[in-house]
Structure formats: C-alpha cells, structure tokens
Amino acid sequence: MAIDITDGVRSIGAAAVRQLLPARPRLLALGEPTHGEEALLHLRNDLFRQLVEEEGYRTITLETDCMAGLVVDDHVGSDGTTSGTGPGTGTGSGTGTAPGAGTLDEVMERGFSHGWGAFAANRELVRWMRAHNEGRPASDRVRFAGFDGPLEITHAASPRQALTALHGYLAARVDADLLPCTAETLDRLLGTDDRWTEPAAMTDPTRSAGRSAEARELRLLADDLVALLDAQAPYPITRTSREDLDRARLYGRTATGLLRYHHAMADPSPARMTRLCMLRDLMMARNLLALAARGPVLVHAHNSHLQREKSSMRMWQGPVEWWSAGALVSAELGEEYAFLATALGTIRHRGVDVPPADTLEGLLYALPEDGCLLDTARLATALDGTPPAPRVSSWFGYAPFDAAHLAGSDGLVFVKDLPRGPASV
Template identity: 25%
Template sequence: MTDHTTDDGTDATDDRRDATDDETDATTTETTRSNDVEPDTTEDVDPDTEIGERVLRGLADHVTPLETTDPTAPRDDLDAFPESVLDAQIVGLGEATHGTREFFQFKDRLIRHLVADRGVRLVCLEANAPETLALNRYVVHGEGDPAAGLAGVYFWTWQVEAVRDLLEWLRSFNEGRPVADRVRFHGLDVQYTAGAVDRLERLLETVAPETCEELADDLATLHDDGERVDEADHSDAREAALARVRDRLGGAADTDSCLSDPDGDWAAATSDPDAMAATDLHLCLETLGGAVEYKRRVADWRAARESVDSTDDADDGRADESDDDRAAESNHESAEAAAMAALLGTRDEVMADLVDTMLDRTGAERAVIWGHDAHVNRDRSGLRDRDLSGTSLGSELADRYGQDYRAVGFAWGHGAFQAIGPSALAPDGSESGTTVSGSQDDGSDDGAGESEDGPSLDHDLAVWETDGPPANSLDAALAAAGHDVSVLDVRGAAGDERVRDWLDTPQRHRSVGATYDPREPETYVVTYPYPDAFDAVVFVDETTAARPLDGRD
C-alpha cells in the first residue's frame, strides 16, 4: 500500500476532516451480476423530524443552479462548481443509482470539463481492471469498438448510451494528440479473475509458450468463468495456484525481462495488436491477488451466513431458548457481521490500490473516478438497512491523499431509473426482458425475489418510478431550492452556522444500487454525515432511466 504523507510529514489521515472544514442487501448481492454496494444506516434518523426553514434557507445559499446535464452543451457554468473539486488531484464522482441517465450524462459533462479544461488525463471506472484494457485501447489508439468493449466488463450498469458517449468523446479528444498527452481509461474493480487469466494466457502463448503450458493447470484453477460468486469455496486452491504463478513468472528466464524491464523485449515481442503490452502482466497479477482475496472474503461471509441460518432453523418451533442457545446465536451473528465488514473493506481497499497503480502506470498527475456514492464517499462502505460498514474507496483515498481527494455525491427529486427488481411490480411496459432471478448460475440458492411481504418473484432489469424525494432528506432540501439541476457546496455549507449542526448530524439520502424493490422504498434511504462524506452533491430534479445499448426501451 502506497504511503502518502503531507508535505510537512504528517499523515494524510489528519487532513480528512480539515478538508471538509475548508452493494445491495445480503441476499440480492449473490444473485445479480452487479457491482453495487450501498451505505449502511448506522445512525438512527427520525424521518418525521422536519427540516427547519433556517436550515433550508442556509442550504439554498450554498446551492448553485447549473444549466443542464447535457454533455454536449457549453460548459461555462461548470466554472461555478466548487473549485476545491475542480482542482483536486483525484475526484470521485458518485451516483445515487446505477441506472439514471441524467447522473451519467452529468458525469460525462463534468469529466469533459476536467479533461479538456482542467488537464485531467486518467479516467477510472468501477469495473474489473483487465476487462477495461480493451476500452483503454479504443480511447487511446482508436482500436476496437466501445460497445463491444463495454459488453466485456460484465456489468449491465455500464452497457448504456451515456457511457459509450463518454468513451467516444474521449477518443475524439485524443485524436491527433501526442500519445503521452492522451487520456487513459481504466477499471478499478477486482471481483472477477477471468479477464486477468485470459490476458495472461494470451501474453504467455505469444512470448513464453513453454511457461504457459507449465502454468496451464494453475491458470485454469484461478479462472472463475466470469462468475463473481462460486458454487463452492475454491479459496485455498486459488491462493496456492496464485502463489505458484507469481513464483514462476517472477523467476523464469523468459519472463524476467518483463518483470524487470516492462518496456523492453516483451513489449517488442507482443506485435499482435490485440495482445496486451508487457506492463499489463503486472496489472493482471495485481488484479488476481485482489480478486482471490475478495473471493475468499465472499466465501467466509457465506459460511458465516449459513451458520446464522442454521441456528435460526434449529430455533424454529422451540418454545424456550436457553442462554447457551442465545449466546451461540449471538456469536454466529457477530461472526457474520465481521465477515461482511471484511468483505466490504477488502474490495474498496484493493480498488484504492489500483488507483495508485493506474496513476503510476500512466504517469497521469490527476484522475477522475466514476463509481457509486457508496464507494466514492469519504465516510464508509456498507449495507442498506444493516449496521455494517467497512472502508470505502473514498475513505481509503482520503487517508492516502488527504485534501487532494474530493468526492461528489448525487441526489434526485422524482422520475425514473433502471435497476434489477421484481418485474411483475414494475410499471407497465418497463420490463427489459433480461432475467436475473435466483436461478442464475452464480451459486445462489437464497431466493432473490423473497420479501417479507410477498412471494418470490423473478427479478429482471426494469424501469422504476419515484414520485418525490424521501421526507426530510437532503434530497428534499435540495428539491426545495427549486432548480432543475444544481450543485450543493457541502464545504461552504458546513461553515454556515445556520446549517453546520444539521449537516454534522447524519442526514437521510436516497441510494439505489443495481437492485430495487418498490415494496420496501424506505430501505433505500441511507444516512451520511455530509461534511465527512462529500465535498459537493449534484441534484437533478427529474430523471429518466439510462438507455441500454442493446436497444431496449
């Protein structure tokens, strides 16, 4: 892990609050191929406590209206965005859902501003790192097709028009520029091993076929077939295989030149335009290390969850429960909570490591990150409706980079978004036809569609409607300001005595990842202590669903 201290030698952790003064629930996590983690509700906030007029007026004074979310529109109004965000070394751009067109469009618009007008040269996406190398080749060299590249990153969330439009703009920006000054585009996530293994095999087949043959069994063990959750726990076998691969590639004569001189002989040998550059070997090994660790955490959590479930089943129908039974149940629940916290933290910590890697790898001085609010915020990464949290990507970056990391959250008033949910309950005509129910071959057997209020339902990608913001939430406060599109300067508002105490208390905020159940809307309301979590919040009053690339309405 890279050590980032401030110029005066103090640890960057000390700057986190100074900077502000100046995944789905546990069941659907396993049943959808998605990359969402949603914040937990660690603080109890009374939804019936109305926001006072003094607070509303104070917030409004720190809200700046913006012209549009349209990325093709003139960008002059974006100069009114908080300067601390625009000039930061690393900017994290969140989203309150994984399926809102206007959030994606605005992020595209702001990224264009950061790239064209502020000199940012690295864009990072919450997607598996090796799989996005094809997208980077398109952005930098114009090779390949962006839609095909997006189809290879697993997540339906990014297979939409708005993300493709950003990639095409980045390509047009790079056209004719010196290669060293071109924008790079890379993924940060580590939930899968397949892409890294496939790229390693291609490189070894080209440059070191004998080594490739020697490692064939270990590479096959590491390969997860593009499935995030395994039917059985393969952690021990994968860890042993990874150790052998690392040892072999680190010591073999035919690979040593790559590891010691990544721009040397191997780079020249990979003449196939579809083969990766030699430096990608390092990225694949790093990604494999993170993915194997992540999958170990998933397996640990599943085992702990099964212990809780078995205890619950044993207690069913019993008239009395002994102290020993209650103690055992409590121990199992504590173990499950600890396993989930470790799972949440592991993924985001490894993503932060990959930010370091990409900055070093590309030579870029500044970067912008595209992800969910739950990841980019500086406070925590957690679960909806559970008092569980771990290190977030944003909190890890704030520890490492101090005031050089800024986070932007998103909120909305009313309108539509796409997400996976019980399609039978979706508005007429909104179902996409993409079934992702519990029968999906991802090792799930927990009944993804189960609800306390109804039977199991097939879960499909569908369009959902909301008719207004949650009561007494930051979303409602920003809606009251009366702008179609706006940005709240959280840092400025935190210094306003009319608002300071309200913001310092965790406030309600609507948050939807890749899944949604309209029967339980309150479970998609989370809390944030805003000055700790975000530097700015973009608000869009009326939203529409992101538009899939496959032509679904």
C-alpha cells in the same frame, strides 16, 4: 424548518468545481446514489468533458472490470506501444495517428462488465474519447480504465486471464530459471474456469474453489510472479515501454486480488461478506492509486465506493460495514483526493417520489434549480444545530445521501427530478 441553504449553490460545470476546490486534485471522484440511470451518466459525460478540456484531466475511470477496460483503452487510443502480452493490447504506433483497435459495437460488448456496455451514455463517452484523441500525440490523449475487479454480484472471475498474462509478460523477458513455474503448471492448477465462476459459491462457501490445494498453490505462485516483476522493474523500463510494465502490474494486482477474493468466498465464518466487500474495495483502491501515479484522473462510481466514511449494506446474512475505495485512497493521497457526491430528489419511474421537507433532499428540493453543485462546508454550517431527518428510500436501488457525510464530501451534486432515460442500446 426555516434554513437558508442558498449560499454556495452553483451551476454544475468545470468552472464551479474549480471554484469549489483549492487546487486540482490528482483524483477527482464523482459519485452516484443509484446505478443504471442514463440522465446521471449524461451529466457525468458533460462534466468530465469540461474537466478534460479545461482542467487537463487525462484519464477517465469507471466502476467496471479493470481487465475488460483495456479493450476500451486500446479503442480510444492508448499510446500504442503494448507488445502483445495479454488482453487489450494496443495496435497503434504511439506517434499521434488514429486511435486503436476494434469497432465500437465490439468494444461496448467486450470492454465493460456489469452490463454497462448497453447504456447509451457509456457508448457516447467512448465515442467522444476516441474522437477527442484523433490525431493527438500520445501524451495528450485521454485514457480509459476500469478500476473494479473482474467481479460480478453473482460470482468472481477465474484468475486465469490475469495470471497467464503476467506469466507471459515475464516469460518473454527473464531467464526461464527465474520463473516459479511453467505456463503448463499454471494451466493444470487453474483447471476449468467454471470451477471458479460457480454462482452458488456466492452464498454457499462450500461451493467455492478458493481454499482448494490448487488455489493455495496458485496464491503462492502469484505472489512469486509479482515479486519477480518488481525485482525486474529496471529491465522493462529500459528495454520495453512503461505502458507494458503498467499493464503487467495490473495483471499482478488482479491475479493476487482475485485469488484473495476466492479464498474469502470459501470462508464459512460470519465475517465472510464483510471480508468480500472489503477486498473488492481494496482492489478498487489499488487500481485508483496506480492510475493516479500516471496523472490526474476522473473517477465515476457509486457513492458508497467513493465516500470517505465507512460504507454499509444489508445483505442476506445481515448488515456489513467496510472502508470504501475512496476512504482508502483518501488516507493515502490526502488533499490530492476529492469527492463530489450526488443526491437526488425524485426517481418517479422507480417509485421514489418528492422527498419529505425535513430531510436533506427535501431542503434541496425546494431550491429553484433543476440541478446544482453545493459547497458542502457551507451547507453543513447552514444546518448546524438542525440535523435533517434521514430519508428512507421506497426503492432498494437508491441510497439517499446521509447528511452526516457532508464533512467527508468536497461538494454535493443535486439533481431535482431524474427523468426516465431512453432505452439502453
């Protein structure tokens, strides 16, 4: 296949991203086609550092638990004005003193889900963010956030943490008569956390507590608490910090999202897994939009969560399709959302060898660069009339880039050979 794809090839860096995009987007997302490869995380770190320092991005958010992420944010240095309601509360003064609480070891253990805290590159990122923020005023610090829900492949978290934090925030600020229930009522309805986190419920809807009488009542109460929070919004702005209000809204999104997700886990219909995937990405999208409301954000996650096209996956009950968080955010923000996908040549330690020459990755593998950033519009033009063959991965953990998605990407990062990374720490 004699196709010239060299036009629009750039080195990976902030300058190349700046040349690629017409303006700085509010949300700039970098995807990855596989999880757990240190080399990709180090590439992310290098690019994100440059974008923070040269382009003014002030939030970095990863595909990790949004509630646990508050622990990391406090450590690297939030504005320090949180009042102590709920998890992850800050300890600083907001005046440009040292960043916040917790040792690095504690933060890596408690501040990440999915095992991401064990990766050396994530540890390096947190260490750099804290050092970067040292001595800076709150307005110039880089914030950290998780944008995934408190969800794992095997189970979903209990809504207790988010629901009780939201109730505690409101109880400290409004007349008790306005609260839809007491903390004791919430505790009784929630019961033990293991009834929510039952691993068997992921594959057996009858084992889920999501449609119990208590869960139905909790969904109503959570909705009432969020409505009360919205109705009281002018009070917190004038009497407490914007930071507190933003965290309370996060608690509300997480509580209602988790209860909705548990309800879907109890669904016996064939649409069950599609609905679960859809609801997870909806939680992600709402968190991303909330982060974007406070300033420019850098996002890192799997390509499938950030692409503008529908995502798909084959699961034990068959194939499922859903709109990703990126598609939902793009529909809301338009040109204020930009997505750089990542494609790979080889992952030899995973059995992924040199791609066939007639695939998109095969064409890119013939380039002399070990890694590059490509203009997807120019690449699509070069390929016009000659669609590449689809690449089939020999390893289930790697999803090859679909050439049909070029039009939905603002750029394509290509890494030729992915080395085996150092052991996670």
